[in-house]
Amino acid sequence: xxxxxxxxxxxxxxxxxxxxxxxxxxxxxxxxxxxxxxxxxxxxxxxxxxxxxxxxxxxxxxxxxxxxxxxxxxxxxxxxxxxxxxxxxxxxxxxxxxxxxxxxxxxxxxxxxxxxxxxxxxxxxxxxxxxxxxxxxxxxxxxxxxxxxxxxxxxxxxxxxxxxxxxxxxxxxxxxxxxxxxxxxxxxxxxxxxxxxxxxxxxxxxxxxxxxxxxxxxxxxxxxxxxxxxxxxxxxxxxxxxxxxxxxxxxxxxxxxxxxxxxxxxxxxxxxxxxxxxxxxxxxxxxxxxxxxxxxxxxxxxxxxxxxxxxxxxxxxxxxxxxxxxxxxxxxxxxxxxxxxxxxxxxxxxxxxxxxxxxxxxxxxxxxxxxxxxxxxxxxxxxxxxxxxxxxxxxxxxxxxxxxxxxxxxxxxxxxxxxxxxxxxxxxxxxxxxxxxxxxxxxxxxxxxxxxxxxxxxxxxxxxxxxxxxxxxxxxxxxxxxxxxxxxxxxxxxxxxxxxxxxxxxxxxxxxxxxxxxxxxxxxxxxxxxxxxxxxxxxxxxxxxxxxxxxxxxxxxxxxxxxxxxxxxxxxxxxxxxxxxxxxxxxxxxxxxxxxxxxxxxxxxxxxxxxxxxxxxxxxxxxxxxxxxxxxxxxxxxxxxxxxxxxxxxxxxxxxxxxxxxxxxxxxxxxxxxxxxxxxxxxxxxxxxxxxxx
Numbered sequence: 001x002x003x004x005x006x007x008x009x010x011x012x013x014x015x016x017x018x019x020x021x022x023x024x025x026x027x028x029x030x031x032x033x034x035x036x037x038x039x040x041x042x043x044x045x046x047x048x049x050x051x052x053x054x055x056x057x058x059x060x061x062x063x064x065x066x067x068x069x070x071x072x073x074x075x076x077x078x079x080x081x082x083x084x085x086x087x088x089x090x091x092x093x094x095x096x097x098x099x100x101x102x103x104x105x106x107x108x109x110x111x112x113x114x115x116x117x118x119x120x121x122x123x124x125x126x127x128x129x130x131x132x133x134x135x136x137x138x139x140x141x142x143x144x145x146x147x148x149x150x151x152x153x154x155x156x157x158x159x160x161x162x163x164x165x166x167x168x169x170x171x172x173x174x175x176x177x178x179x180x181x182x183x184x185x186x187x188x189x190x191x192x193x194x195x196x197x198x199x200x201x202x203x204x205x206x207x208x209x210x211x212x213x214x215x216x217x218x219x220x221x222x223x224x225x226x227x228x229x230x231x232x233x234x235x236x237x238x239x240x241x242x243x244x245x246x247x248x249x250x251x252x253x254x255x256x257x258x259x260x261x262x263x264x265x266x267x268x269x270x271x272x273x274x275x276x277x278x279x280x281x282x283x284x285x286x287x288x289x290x291x292x293x294x295x296x297x298x299x300x301x302x303x304x305x306x307x308x309x310x311x312x313x314x315x316x317x318x319x320x321x322x323x324x325x326x327x328x329x330x331x332x333x334x335x336x337x338x339x340x341x342x343x344x345x346x347x348x349x350x351x352x353x354x355x356x357x358x359x360x361x362x363x364x365x366x367x368x369x370x371x372x373x374x375x376x377x378x379x380x381x382x383x384x385x386x387x388x389x390x391x392x393x394x395x396x397x398x399x400x401x402x403x404x405x406x407x408x409x410x411x412x413x414x415x416x417x418x419x420x421x422x423x424x425x426x427x428x429x430x431x432x433x434x435x436x437x438x439x440x441x442x443x444x445x446x447x448x449x450x451x452x453x454x455x456x457x458x459x460x461x462x463x464x465x466x467x468x469x470x471x472x473x474x475x476x477x478x479x480x481x482x483x484x485x486x487x488x489x490x491x492x493x494x495x496x497x498x499x500x501x502x503x504x505x506x507x508x509x510x511x512x513x514x515x516x517x518x519x520x521x522x523x524x525x526x527x528x529x530x531x532x533x534x535x536x537x538x539x540x541x542x543x544x545x546x547x548x549x550x551x552x553x554x555x556x557x558x559x560x561x562x563x564x565x566x567x568x569x570x571x572x573x574x575x576x577x578x579x580x581x582x583x584x585x586x587x588x589x590x591x592x593x594x595x596x597x598x599x600x601x602x603x604x605x606x607x608x609x610x611x612x613x614x615x616x617x618x619x620x621x622x623x624x625x626x627x628x629x630x631x632x633x634x635x636x637x638x639x640x641x642x643x644x645x646x647x648x649x650x651x652x653x654x655x656x657x658x659x660x661x662x663x664x665x666x667x668x669x670x671x672x673x674x675x676x677x678x679x680x681x682x683x684x685x686x687x688x689x690x691x692x693x694x
Contacts, residue, residue: 002040002059003168005130006201008185009138010162013050016251018143018157023048023217025141026055033137038065039126047205047215049254050304051189053141054215056201060167064123071097076106076113090115127167131174134165138176152177162186169199187211188254190305212255212306224249224256228286228300231258237288237296245280252284253304261285261299261317267325268297270332273416274406278328281410283321331405335417340425343400350402355472356519359399362464365515367395369460372511377456378502386452387430394434395457397422401435415439441491448498455495459503462488467512470534471520471527489538496564504562506532536561543571551692552578558688566636573638574687577646589652590645590689596661597676605678609671614651614658621651622679629682641686648679 023046034041040061047054073079073093081087086094086101094101097117107116139154149159154177163181165172171183184195185208192211198204205215214220225246232239249256267275272295279285279299286300301317347360356362370391377384401407401418415436422432430453437454438461440447449455466485469475476485496503509531513524520527536557543553548571556570577583610616625648632640661676663669683689 005057006166008054008164012158019251067121069119073115079115221250227258240287249302257303335404346403356468366460366464370456394431398435463512555687555691569638577642597680600673600677603674614654618651618655
C-alpha cells in the first residue's frame with residue numbers, strides 16, 4: 001500500500017478561464033514526473049477555485065523502484081590470456097566499475113560471451129524526492145499569462161501565498177519563491193480567512209467546506225446550478241441555458257451565493273440577444289425566461305460571499321445593469337435610424353486585412369463567389385433552387401452590421417444584429433436569416449446553417465478568406481493559426497457533408513483565387529496546391545476523428561479528393577468492403593496491378609497482340625469492370641463500385657500465373673503493361689489500394 005500525497009497551491013485570484021486547463025495539466029504532468037522517477041501512483045484527482053489549485057495522488061509508493069542494470073565490458077576472449085589470467089582490459093573495466101575482477105560475470109550475447117557487471121540501484125524515499133520534484137512541478141505549470149511579484153524572478157499565474165504539501169500525513173517541506181510549504185490551508189478570503197491545519201484529503205475537503213470553500217469544481221457547479229434553479233423559480237422563471245456561463249461562474253467563486261435582480265420592463269423592447277449578451281458579457285449575469293418562452297425582467301447574479309443584507313447587494317447589481325442596458329438601448333435606437341445600405345458603403349473604410357483590402361472589397365469578391373456556387377453546387381437531387389436575388393442581397397448586407405454601434409460594443413452580436421436590423425428594415429426573411437446563418441458554425445460544437453442562402457454565402461466567405469490569406473503567404477503553422485483558417489476549412493467540410501452538397505473543390509479554389517488576383521502576391525498555380533492539401537488534411541483529420549481506419553482514409557484521399565461528400569462516402573464504402581474475409585487477398589491483387597503498371601507509358605491495348613487466353617480473359621474483365629464501376633460512380637453507389645472491383649481478382653490472378661508481363665518482346669511488354677494500367681486507372685477512381693497493408 002502506498003501513501004497519499006496532498007498538494008495545494010494558494011494564490012491570489014486566478015482568472016476563471018485559466019483554471020480548467022491547468023487542472024487537467026496538473027494530473028497528467030505529475031503522473032508523468034512520478035513515472036520518470038520510478039514512483040508508482042494510482043489515481044490523481046485535481047480540484048480548484050480562484051484562490052487555490054489542489055491535487056490528491058492516491059497510493060503513491062513510499063520509495064522509488066529499484067533499478068537493475070547490466071553493464072557489458074570486454075569479450076571473454078580478450079579479458080583473459082592463454083593462461084586464464086585477467087588482462088589489462090578486464091582489470092581496467094573492473095576498476096572503472098569499482099569492483100574486482102572476481103565480481104565480474106559472464107554474459108551471453110548474440111556476439112558471444114562478454115564479461116559484465118550487474119548493479120542493483122536502490123530507490124530513494126519518495127518524501128526525499130518530493131522535496132525536489134514538487135517545486136519544479138509547480139513552476140512548470142502553464143498558463144496563458146504569468147506574472148512576477150515583488151523582487152522575485154519566479155513566475156506563476158498569480159502570486160503564491162501559501163503551499164500545503166503532505167505525504168502520508170507528514171509535511172513535505174521546501175521553499176518556493178518567498179513561501180515555505182507547510183501543513184496549513186486557508187478558508188474563504190472574507191468568511192473564514194484564518195489558517196487551517198489539515199492532515200489528509202478527506203479532512204482537507206471537509207475543513208474547507210466548513211470554511212465556506214467548495215474546493216471540488218463538480219460539487220461547486222452542482223451547488224450553483226441548484227441555487228440558480230431555486231432562484232429562478234422564486235420569480236416564476238427558468239434560467240436561459242448557458243453552459244459556458246455556468247462554467248465561468250463556477251471558477252469565479254469559492255462559495256456561490258446567488259441573488260435575483262430586476263430591471264425595468266422598457267428594456268424588454270430590446271432584442272433578446274442584446275439583453276442576454278449585455279447581462280452575460282459585461283456582468284456574467286444569468287437571464288430568465290417565463291413559461292411562455294419570453295424573457296422576464298429579472299436576472300440572477302452570482303456572488304462569492306454570503307451577504308448580510310441581500311437587498312443592498314441586489315440594488316447594486318440592478319444599478320450596474322441599468323447603466324449597461326441604457327447604453328444598449330441607446331445603441332439600438334441609433335442603429336435603427338440608419339439604413340443598411342449606408343452601412344454597406346461604410347465598409348469601404350473598414351480594413352479586412354492590409355494585404356487584402358477592405359471589408360467592402362471582400363464582400364464584392366465573395367458575393368461573386370456565392371453566385372458561382374449557386375450555379376455550380378449540386379445536391380443529391382440535382383441543382384440548388386435558390387433565388388439569385390436573395391443570394392446577392394444577403395451577400396451584400398451580411399457584413400454591414402460590423403459598423404453598427406451595437407456590434408461595436410458587443411462584437412459577439414455580429415450577424416445577430418444584422419439579422420434583427422434586416423428584419424426591421426423589411427428585408428426578405430431568407431435574406432435576414434442568411435445574414436446570421438452565414439457565420440455558422442462559429443466553433444466546433446456550434447449549429448450548422450440550415451438555410452441554403454446562408455450556406456452559399458458562408459461557403460463563399462470562408463473560401464475567400466482561406467484563398468486570400470494563402471495567396472499572400474499567411475498560412476497556418478504547426479503552432480499558430482491566428483486567422484482561424486483550420487476552423488474555416490473544417491466549417492466548409494462540415495457544411496458540405498451535412499447538406500450532401502457536391503462541389504468541385506479544385507475548381508472552386510481556382511475561381512476564388514481568380515477573384516483575388518489583384519490582391520494576392522503569389523501565383524494562383526502556386527497557392528492552389530497548398531490550399532487543396534490544407535483542405536484535404538482537415539478532411540483527413542475529421543474522418544479519422546470519426547473512427548475510420550487510417551489506411552482506408554489515406555487510400556481514398558491519395559486517389560484524389562475533388563468532392564468532400566464523395567470522398568467521405570468512398571471511405572465508408574471501402575471500410576465496409578475491408579471487413580469481408582476475402583479482402584486481404586484482393587488487396588494483394590490490387591497492389592500487384594498498381595505497382596507493376598506504375599510508370600507505364602499510356603497506350604491502347606491491342607487484342608491482336610494477345611498470345612494467351614488469360615490476356616483475353618483479363619481484357620474482357622477489365623472492360624466489364626470499367627463499365628460497372630462507371631455506372632456505380634455515376635449513381636454515387638460507392639459500395640457497389642468497391643464490390644465491382646473485387647470481381648476482377650480471379651482474372652488478375654490467372655493473368656499473373658500464366659502471363660509474363662515483362663516479356664522480351666517490347667510490343668508484348670507494352671501491351672500487357674497498358675492492360676494493367678487500364679485496370680489500375682479504374683482502381684484509382686475509387687482508392688489507391690497500394691496504401692493498404694492488409
